[in-house]
Amino acid sequence: MFMRKDAMAAISHQWPAEGLTRVPYWLYSDSDIYEEEQARIFRGPTWSFLCLEAELPGPNSYRRSSLGAMPVVVTRDKDGTLHGFENRCAHRGSLLVLNESGEARDIICVYHNWSYDLAGNLTGVAFRKGLAGKGGMPPHCRPEDHGPRKLRLETLSGLVFGTLSAAAPPLEQYLGAEIASRIRRVMRAPVKLLGGYSQTLPSNWKLYMENVKDTYHASLLHTFFTTFRLNRLSQKGGIVVSDSGGHHVSYSFAADSGGKEYEQAGMRAAQEGFGLEAPQLLEAVDEFGDGIGLQILSVFPTFVLQQTRNSLAVRRLVPQGLDQTELVWTCFGFTTDDEDMTERRLRQANLIGPAGYISMEDGAAPGFVQRAVTTAPDLLSVVEMGGASVASDDNRVTEAAVRGFWKAYRGLMGM
Amino acid sequence: MFMRKDAMAAISHQWPAEGLTRVPYWLYSDSDIYEEEQARIFRGPTWSFLCLEAELPGPNSYRRSSLGAMPVVVTRDKDGTLHGFENRCAHRGSLLVLNESGEARDIICVYHNWSYDLAGNLTGVAFRKGLAGKGGMPPHCRPEDHGPRKLRLETLSGLVFGTLSAAAPPLEQYLGAEIASRIRRVMRAPVKLLGGYSQTLPSNWKLYMENVKDTYHASLLHTFFTTFRLNRLSQKGGIVVSDSGGHHVSYSFAADSGGKEYEQAGMRAAQEGFGLEAPQLLEAVDEFGDGIGLQILSVFPTFVLQQTRNSLAVRRLVPQGLDQTELVWTCFGFTTDDEDMTERRLRQANLIGPAGYISMEDGAAPGFVQRAVTTAPDLLSVVEMGGASVASDDNRVTEAAVRGFWKAYRGLMGM
Amino acid sequence: MFMRKDAMAAISHQWPAEGLTRVPYWLYSDSDIYEEEQARIFRGPTWSFLCLEAELPGPNSYRRSSLGAMPVVVTRDKDGTLHGFENRCAHRGSLLVLNESGEARDIICVYHNWSYDLAGNLTGVAFRKGLAGKGGMPPHCRPEDHGPRKLRLETLSGLVFGTLSAAAPPLEQYLGAEIASRIRRVMRAPVKLLGGYSQTLPSNWKLYMENVKDTYHASLLHTFFTTFRLNRLSQKGGIVVSDSGGHHVSYSFAADSGGKEYEQAGMRAAQEGFGLEAPQLLEAVDEFGDGIGLQILSVFPTFVLQQTRNSLAVRRLVPQGLDQTELVWTCFGFTTDDEDMTERRLRQANLIGPAGYISMEDGAAPGFVQRAVTTAPDLLSVVEMGGASVASDDNRVTEAAVRGFWKAYRGLMGM
Amino acid sequence: MNIELQLKVQDLNVRYAQAIDDNQLEAWPDFFTEDGRYRVTTAENFERGLPLGMIYATSRAMLRDRVRSLRDANVYEAQRYRHIVAPPLLTADEGRGARARTGFLVARIMHTGETTLFASGRYEDHVVLDDGVARFAEKVVILDSRLIDTLLAIPL
Amino acid sequence: MNIELQLKVQDLNVRYAQAIDDNQLEAWPDFFTEDGRYRVTTAENFERGLPLGMIYATSRAMLRDRVRSLRDANVYEAQRYRHIVAPPLLTADEGRGARARTGFLVARIMHTGETTLFASGRYEDHVVLDDGVARFAEKVVILDSRLIDTLLAIPL
Amino acid sequence: MNIELQLKVQDLNVRYAQAIDDNQLEAWPDFFTEDGRYRVTTAENFERGLPLGMIYATSRAMLRDRVRSLRDANVYEAQRYRHIVAPPLLTADEGRGARARTGFLVARIMHTGETTLFASGRYEDHVVLDDGVARFAEKVVILDSRLIDTLLAIPL
């Protein structure tokens, strides 16, 4: 009799014997996997980036964010303390907060006006005692026990992270010393918001995170990059992979070694460069004093901190299904910036975002994979640049950071 | 090895021990549940509202409707008798009727011209005997056995209901005497159609039905309502819940007790009222002679009969998937109405529908719940206003009618 | 406890005892079936039409096509040899080719610039040896083993077919002599492309293929056809069904027997004809010299070759999900055509395609079935015109070719 | 063809659409005469001669009431419209004004960024010169579809 | 810039679109000259120099035949269009008429209420004055997409 | 109301949109003055006074650089736009030019045929006469949505 895929899938869902150098394609197209990730990763013992502290400017303010697909609210109460909780009412489960952000002393659910303080505590139940002695809620009923799940919050240099899990280690420990110091390097002063935008990615969330951690593609996919020699693998630089594998840093120095490996390799990316008519686009200053012109940093599962010359941004992902993900960008400078520096950051913002000279391809490439591998669920992706290593390295022709992602992923998914 | 959600779901799908005062959120996000509901509820022993008799004006007329997601046809034959059947051809399963409504003496499937009478009986098979003695259908073949499933129809005061099930009790018994009499109260004369429209609701069908039966939200979500004192929980009124639990009536008298409970409770809905510049909008007459200004009546699973002052409407739901539902409105008056009464109904129609002052929120609130609970499948909704009662009551600060819905639902779903 | 659909489905998924004269509706609405078809039929031992040789005009050209839902590339190398392979990179699985068609000496994946020859062989891995002695790929790593799956290609009179399976018999054997000769009849000279377009069909792919093989519907659904007597079942003609059942030909001669069966049967399609104001639309020449005015030919699973008078086209299907399918049309003539013949083909193209006088209905009818049968998964479609035969016949009032489709389908699906 | 009038009516439509799309709801009633009529209905109701509207106002005062309700009473997620209005087709040019039929599309953009084709239809307008200013004595919005996604808060 | 002509051509486009959107198909052929040509094709075919059309007529009579077939012979679900036509770009102003290029969007509204962005593209028109009346001597509808959802019954 | 100017600005918009929709990107910078400014931002940034743009150019040279990058460096799937631009609302008529606010919709058509409503918003333009030719001294594209599907390659 006809043998059903369900059964077959259950059998085939074993990680390949090769380990981290191979990734099975069913991970991107199985809807059960997607649901599992929401529970085990995003609602599990991981820290998700929620927003910048600067996005909650004053007391009695709130903004929406998410823990994977789960909607959450981040608030700053009247004493300036930050709180985070699920955006779900204790009563019938309505969203508690509808606006992206705003100011409020308390939160009132629109559906039946149950009220909450900014810590997410249920403080009022409309007509709890009924009306004129009739109706209302029995004394033994404890709706407070069904309140929105509260997040543990920790902030690092103005970045707000949250988790639902008591089992998650403290944030600094989760990040490790090197990642934390690389975050501090960028977040060196109070943040001034410059603006934001989002992209809808036609792919599974993991494909975008792999792209971020994939130091191998940078100079090959982004040919503006290479053509204008803004960055070449031949430039000095390297990667850092955290012990957990889940976090990484990729960096390179601004100076160009002038290597000719590209021309020798004779690859598409090596077509001879032409000059910009308006080179001021790239005019940058070494604001961090260490000569590093590019630093891409990721924190498992879905956070990115980016320094592209003087253009700074944080990104976070919101999974919206098996093959759709929202990418949220927030660009910033520092309150200490003068006008020229702000203008510089805005000009260099031409390099990033959905229209960015060196980032537009990243919006599409994960989708190219999604479309090709859905009909190859039982085949394997090859992740063996730099061997099987998941360690830090002083070169970027490696997929160590991608393997690191899968190391952390497998641990959490129990695969 | 990796444990799959399917298996886990099967385990978690147990109704919580608290009974009707708790509703598990997986009911709104599990696609198997959706399929089960189609079979056990909509194609099971329930009566679904199909249309108004007035929507089939004369003999030899038809219109499309649905039994849950299943497309059906309702007809009035040449003798004026009403019939209902599945909108599916006996042959290869094409829709039999494409237009929303029309006139016809028989129904001919466009695909291969098989013909049916208005009772849904297969009356003709094109080339059944072949052509020039060749081809055609073997004598033993009985395509009639595969004809569209026929509905049992019953009408009550101009409302047409249908069921596929022989096990469904007679309509009046299904409704119970009190619900039936409340229907007759409104349907007091021959109907004159005023028009209709539909809404796409971004939520599971059950969330909208709960909203209808939720007498607790009315004055809290709809602040136009309270601000203009069109209805306050403090006004005299009450609810009726049928023995089955599945049907309900909520009603209130037009006069306002002038209570100040809102101000005391100090809730959002209590902002001090301002007057209308054009109060004639609300000018109404007591056409039913009992002082009741508002009566909302629902019949399990998906019918609503509404009297908002002089604005009258029927509503029915068409589930279109786990998280999308179409809401179909038909507004009417009576053939006995004079011009002023018609104008009054049209003016008061500003209160209802997708743009209605006191109903637009009902199009959105169920979606607020859908979006918040999808990532909380294993948590529970709290339905304990008015305790655990599922009985009629003379006040509306209760969720008894919502619990009644779940009482009927569990019985049919075998949960 | 609550019994889940999954379990029930597994039970109900048995082919009905009646055999090929009944088709269960769950075949069109079960997502596991869809996945199974991709593996067992499209990636299994069947030949899929990929493109016309004329669509790869010169050496070093490529174009995209598909094997079911699987994206593939067809190329013509510098020696003129045709190749076909999966459109998926050996590395991380990106689409290799993005444009619909073009010219190239080799194929370079945009993501990390891995390169391939036009046969789909991996020829270059960027930085395989690393950079300045660092990074790169270990010598033992054989990414070549993960290259895009190669297709076996065979061409017949300018039609290019491909399969992934070594078990598929040679193309001519797969088709059988009669189908092959019927193909050769039409493809009688080098092809000149006239253009193309596509349709999105709101239905499962099988419903469209059944429509193509359904010689019974032609004169009943398409009333332009009958009204203008372009073709009547009463005209001489017949069908050919291959031994496998999967392929078919339907043909009729241009002359009209003038029979009155329609009027006698008194069916919708028989409304008295009116003349065309501009009859030159239908003016045709007997270019094949056999008097056959209409020949529709299908090859399992998803290829159609069509001759409607002098209008010639190939069609192929691309399943895009359970209830969506893309239909790709390419219309052509021959390099030997003179201007009048080209004009004739273009004028008669008014008969075909999404706006075709006798084909527009075929874009919609499968969707009518899809919408009606989704809520009848356990009911059966009746396919008994012409009895249970799956044989060739000299009349077209039969569903033999449709039964033939299911004969081939069941064999491959193991049902 | 009266180019002056044609462009005057088009200009009225453009300003009307811009006011709504820029969330200038308070300015909306002023595009109507004091006793101006506004009705939103469906082509289905309109063609079947059924009088029901989704919104039905018979004076500028009723429009102001709706604006105040939308601002102070009704609950709906932050959203905006983008109207694209075709050039008007003047069907009659009366002394004091003109009858105009105008096709339109409206995209709705939610605060989440989600953009959908929310409405399409035509305006059947009676435009008059109200001491020099072109205003709507009547505006009937006839929607091609009977279906509204979620709710209709902002006027069309 | 010839404002008069510009607005005349725009007016022709608006009336053409309204006639179709109002289901006045019988009026459709009269927007063409007696030997007017009408062709619907895709940008892909057009740019590759391939002559195939989805609809191809070389006279008003052929357009009338299509209307009669749509009314009496063809089977398709009730649906309507809503055209939004940009202002025309006059590319040449010949003695008896003008060449105009005009962008458009068409929304399709099914009887069920479902609204989709059905077509986008441009018109390449040859407009002539046919005893005083502006008509199409040729109208080529060039669709941006090669993809038609379900079927193309009502003309574009 | 200055009909001449109104139509001049509209004509500029139409030619601008056609150039982009016809893939004449090389002609795009010439719609701007030598030191013309071009910025694409979101209504959210604009209303909150945040200066960030998705694209930000302060000279024709920077626009030419972008065109050359789109042609020679950037990787994106073949796609085209279809702009529908409303009539402009002239908000100020200065000596050398005008301030115009113009609503627009943009459909995006992928090589696969897939058509989506890609963008909606308004142009805030400063149009000047540059030795007789109307050009943009500044064009700010304010998108109604903060969300871009996949990427933004072709300018809006």
Ligand code: FES
């Ligand atoms: S759902 Fe929040 S108060 Fe009822």
Ligand code: FES
């Ligand atoms: S499907 Fe209805 S006649 Fe064949």
Ligand code: FES
């Ligand atoms: S995915 Fe093709 S080169 Fe990496």
Ligand SMILES: [Fe+3]
């Ligand atoms: Fe990148």
Ligand SMILES: [Fe+3]
């Ligand atoms: Fe309500």
Ligand SMILES: [Fe+3]
């Ligand atoms: Fe057909």
